[in-house]
Amino acid sequence: MLRLQAWVELWGARALDFLSGSDKDGIYHRCVLAALDDPETARLLDKREGVTRDAVLERMRTVTYHRYATIRCPSLPFDEAVEKLDEIQDEHERAARETQWNWRVVCSLIVLGALAVLIFGGPFALLIAVLAAAAVMFTLFWRGSTAWFNLRQCLVAAALGVAWLVQRFEVGVCAARWGEDLQERGTGPVVADLVRHLLGDDPDSLFIPDDYEWGLRAPRAPGYVVENGARRQLERKLTHLEDGTIAVCGPRGAGKTTLLEQCVKKAGFGVIVQAPATYTPHDFLLSLSVQLCEKYMRDQGYDPPEFAQLSPVRKLLRRVRFQAKRLGRWSSFAVPAAALLVLGLSASVRSLYEQYATSVSDFVRTHTDAIRDDVIAIWQGHAVVASVTITFGGIAWWQARHAAWLPRMLGRLWMRGIRRIGLLLAWASAATVLLDEQIRQQALHLHRTQPEALYQTVAYTGALMAVWWLLRLARDSGVEFPLGRWHVSLEKIFRxxxxxxxxxxLLYLIDNPQTHTLLADPENPLRLAGIIAGVLVSKAGDWHPQPEEPELVTRCRTHLYRLQTIQQATHGLTTGGAAQILSLGTNHTTSVSTVPPNYPELVEEFRELLKYIAAEKxxxxxxxLIAIDEVDRLGADTEALAFLREIKAILGVPLVHYLISVAEDVGAAFVRRGLPHRDVTDSSLDDVIHVQPSTLKESRAILAKRSQRLKGPHVMLAHALSGGVLRDLLRYGLQLREIQDKTQSYELTHISRHLILEELAETFAGFRTLLSKQQWTHDTSSVLASFRTLCGYLRDPCPCVEADMLQTLEQFAFYSEGPRSRPVDAGDPPHVPADPDLSSEARQLIDEASTYAYFSLTLLDIFSTEGLERRxxxxxxxxxxxxxxRLADARQELGISPYSARPLIDTVRKAWSLPLGPTPGGRVPPQAVDCPRHRRPVIE
Incomplete structure (x- = not known):
């Protein structure tokens, strides 16, 4: 639909420029309007004061911008064509002025007269009229009559008029080409640059989202995966390692699951399984074995067995009902089709049978008698050589039961031979039409008696067949295109x-008299029967017996039955006399039930099965590839290591790669291998891949693929808030859209302010919950009260208290406990001594909250102030x-320690020329507005 719209707009612009002709100003004005209507430019209009459509249009009408836009597109061919058009027009007007007659009337009378002579007299009369007119004109010329001069000038004016039309067409073509070039290379870029210039500082900070951005709304949607260093490194290791176990470690939300899913999808055969939250090795291996067997069976084209909770009777009834529906649907088409074929071809088949039945039966009887005589001779011992030959043949046939070449050769002979025989029969039946003498005589008769009708019928039939063939091609093309909310398929339209x-x-061929006589040939039903029989015989070549289920599939099916069912067998034996009433009998019953495999046995069966599958693949x-995900959700690193210790038995299968998603501490334990500290990772893992948080460049690539509206400043904000963690990066990208919808503001200064304060409020609410679990006294409650005041400001801020909120936030951000790690400067805040009544845990939480407030205050100072690009x-x-x-580095450092993060934030603030202490006199809100809640003005 978008392509159709672009095509219509392109040809509409060409048509307007063609009609404009030599009006270069009109073409320029049209190109400026088209540039303003461009979606990327139109979305920037009316977003800041003074940046309107009329303002841009007025600027583009000035001489400076007109020359700047048109100088990029040379118009020499266009100007030459216009100049030549003016010359022809001047000559045409001069010729029209020199004659005393109206050249339009004279030329019209000449043309009408010529047409009348041609229509009523024919070409020969027109030739005579032209010769007569030439003789008259020569006589007038010889005498020097004024009539000749006036007639000649009328003809010259008419000829120049035709030349003017041709030149006008050329001018229109040149105008369309120049207008297209001007719109693409001239007004388009110039208008876009002018709009960005009028926007002032930071034009990319405007966030103007689309109505619906699927890439941000669906974080796990396929098609948005971006290559990164961890994926490339993992692919290299998988290529160089024949088999082994690789750990994929990294912080939560860094994209480990996505990395594993992509590797499993790219592998030839892969299974991904989630580690249980409360692991039990037996249940985990049981689930992995089931998924492995089901995956392999589906990969081979077999359905895994279903263990439905239904009684055998209900299963039987369901199967019978399903087969009955299939048979009913098949019969509804097969029975009417067979009845129509039998009715249409019965007479021809009966005549064919009556004609050749006797000779065929005599042939079969003769050869049957000969074969019977040969068998009797061999049986009675009269044909010794034949007896020895067929004996060796029987031995060879028995020996060939394990050879695959014989059935394969017979199958190929059947498929190729029967198909060619069927096609030969069909083509031979159709070719008999050309050899039928009666049809040939009828065609010659029509050609001699009604040639025009015959040619018309052939042409019309060919046109109808071409239309039918084109419609079939369109039907089978499989093309689909969106139309609003629907997807339109060409198959549904053209079927x-x-x-x-x-x-x-078909109806035309039946009703047409010329073709009806040809279709009425008495041998046509027999030919049609031969064609149908040939097609059916050729289709029989596609039949092949169902292949035997592979041994490995059978083994997987048996393994599934053993893992998921309890099988019980009962054998009974009853003995008694012939007379049941008087005899005594005994009944013996034996019950056998399979024992579920224990863990060592399950490990052995899993390794053996996986070894066979790997050898085949x-x-x-x-x-x-076997991927085990979410091992890091088991809890502490000791539990994850214990899980690896338990499942270590299934690792190390030849030709199999294992990928295990683990936490960072497990990866750190592997890195320390060879040192005095040793654990299960030394013997369980062959290598480790660290999935690091994305860099700013990678974050730009990730968000650019998911949204075209997130520009550089927005990506920088989301990257700083998330620390490069993929999950949080996408969440903040979506939150930018939510904040914009909430505030109805397009400026990053406003959006970032609300986003940072909302995140700060949610984080402080969590800290306050943790602080509530500590022990507080009357002397230490002031810290908790100050924390509650700040949380209240952040939870529901309003403009009239924004100055107090910022001042309180600043004081809390520069609060620190314990000895300072940097010298006290003149501008540093006063040191708050450690309160001995505060517990170490409470003091740790307050320091973490203070450092996070310091980080948030730094983001506010950077992103909520105008001139971001310059700064x-x-x-x-x-x-x-x-x-x-470095902003993302500081966010990552907050997850390690607040005491190492604060000096890093200090260095960032120094580089951005931000104060390292509270602002003297307090902070002023960036925008003074009236408070809608308390109805009082904010004093600037």
Whole structure:
């Protein structure tokens, strides 16, 4: 639909420019309007004061911008064509002025007279009239009559008029080409640059979202995966390792699950399983074994067995009902079709049978008698050589029962031979039409008596067949295109049209007198029967017996039955005399029930089964990969290591790669291998991949693929808040859209302010919950009260208290406990001594909350102040500390320790020229507005 709209707009613009002709100003004005209607430019209009459509249009009408836009697109061919058009027009007007007659009337009378002579007299009369007119004109010329001069000038004016039309067409073509070039290389870029110039500082900070952005609304939607260093490194290791176990470690939300899913999808045969929250190795291995067997059976084209909770009777009834529905649907088409075929071809088949039945039966009887005589001779011992030959033949046939070449050769002979025989029969039956003498005589008779009707019938029939064939091609193309909320398929549109065209073609052939006589040939039903028989015989070549179930599939099916069912067998024996009433009998019953495999046995069966599967898949050039995800959700690293210790028995299968998603501490334990500290990772893991948080460049690529409206400043904000963690990065990208919808503001300064304060409020609410679990006294409750006041400001802020909120936040952000790690400068806040009554846990929580407030205050100072692009460049000149990547580093450092994060934030603030202490006199809100809740003005 979008392509159709673009095509219509393109040709509409060409048509307007063609009609404009030499009006270059009109073409320029049209190109400016088209540039303003461009979606990327139109979405920026009316978002800031003074940036309107009329303002841009007025600027583009000035001489400076007109020249700047048109100088990019040379118009020399266009100007030459316009100049030549003006010359022809001047000559045409001069010729029209020199004659005393009206050249339009004279030329019209000449043309009308010529047409009248041609219509009523024919070409020969027109030739005579032209010769007569030439003789008259020559006589007038010889005498020097004024009539000749006036007539000549009228003809010259008419000829110049035709030349003017041709040149006008050329001018229109040149105008359309120049207008298209001007719109693409001239007004388009110039208008876009002018709009960005009028927007002022930070035009990319405007966040104008689309109505619906699927990439942000569906974080796990396929098609948005971006290559990163961890994935490339993992693929290299999988390529170089024949088998082994690789741990994938990293912080939660960094994309470990996505990485495992992509590797399993790319592998030739892969299974991904989730580690249980409360692990039991037996249940985990049982689930993995079931998934492995089901995956392999589906990969081979077999359905795994279903263990439905239904009685045998209900299963039987369901199967009977399903088969009855299939038989009913098949019969509803097969029975009427067979009845129609029998009715249409019965007479021809009966005549064919009566004609050849006797000779065929005599042939079969003769050869049957000969074969019978040979068998009797061999049986009676009269044909010794034949006896020896067939004996060796029987031995060879028995020996060939294990050879695969013989059934394969017979199958190929059947498929190729029967198909060619069927096609030969069908084509031979159709070719008899050309050899039928009666049809040939009828065709010659029609050609001699009604040639025009015959040619018309052939042409019309060919046209109908071409239309029917094109409709069938469109029906079978499989093309689908969106139309609003629906997806339109060409198959649904052209299927009834193709059927209607075929039906109309058949009816036309039946009703047409010329073709009706040809269709009425008495041998046509017999030919049709031969064609149908040939097609059916060729279709029989596609039949092949159902292949035997592979041994490994059977083994997987048996393994599934053993893992998921309890099998019980009962054998009974009853003995007694013939007379049941008088005899005595005994009844013996034996019950056998399978024992579920224990853990060592289950491990052995799993390894053996996986070894066979890997050998088969690797032989086909495929890789086998088992991915175990969510091991890091088991809890502490000791529990994860215990889980690895328990499932270590299933690792190390030849030709099989294992990928295990673990937490960072487990990966750190593996990195320390060879040191005095040793654990299960030394012998369980072969390598480790660290999935690090994404860099700012990778974050740009990730968000750019999911949303075209998130520009550089928005990505920098989301990257800083998330610390590069993929899950949080997508969440903040979506929150930007939510905040914009909530505030109805397009400025990053407003959106970032609300987003940072909302995140700060939610984080402080969590800290307050944790602080409530500590022991507080009357002397230490002031800290908790100050914390509650700040939480109240953040939870429901309003403009009239925003200054107090910022001042309180600033004081809390610069609060720190314990000895300071940097010297006290003149601008530093007064040191708050450690309160001995505070517990160490409470003091730790307050320091963490204070450092997070310090980080949030830094983001507020950077993103909620205008001139972000300029200040980013100035900060980058201060060295690595001014790199926006350091903001994400500080966010990551907050997850390690507040005491190491605070000095890092100090260096960032220095690079961005931000104060390292409370602002003297307090902070002023960035925008003074009236408070809608308390109805009082905010004093600036």
């Amino acid at each position: 009834p049209l193709a059927a209607a065209a075929g039906t109309y073609l 690797v032989g086909d050039g495929k890789t086998v 980013t460049q100035l900060a980058a000149e201060q060295g690595p500390d001014g790199d926006p990547e």
